[in-house]
Amino acid sequence: MLNRPLLEAFGSRIRTLRTARNLSQEKLAELTGFHRTYIGMVERGERNLSLSNIGVFARVFEMSESELLDFDNARGER
Numbered sequence: 001m002l003n004r005p006l007l008e009a010f011g012s013r014i015r016t017l018r019t020a021r022n023l024s025q026e027k028l029a030e031l032t033g034f035h036r037t038y039i040g041m042v043e044r045g046e047r048n049l050s051l052s053n054i055g056v057f058a059r060v061f062e063m064s065e066s067e068l069l070d071f072d073n074a075r076g077e078r
Contacts, residue, residue: 008045009071010054015043016074017061031060 018028018039025043029036033056041047051065058068 002048004045007048010049010069011043011045013068013071013074014039014057017068018043021061028060032056 014028018025023031025036025039028034029039032039034053038047042049054065054068058065061068
């Protein structure tokens with residue numbers, strides 16, 4: 001069972017962080033090791049990520065996993 005609102009919130013968070021750092025989807029794909037189409041699917045809330053992949057995004061954005069998942073206090077700039 002997918003939680004679409006959660007997936008969309010996470011995708012929006014990734015897009016906000018990516019654009020705040022002036023990264024293209026291609027550059028984020030390079031930094032994470034994920035395919036560009038996977039990045040797009042995550043940003044659109046179409047992929048249910050593993051904890052390991054959440055950890056990869058957190059590392060690339062230089063934040064903890066809990067910071068990355070804190071949608072209520074989200075901040076894009078760093």
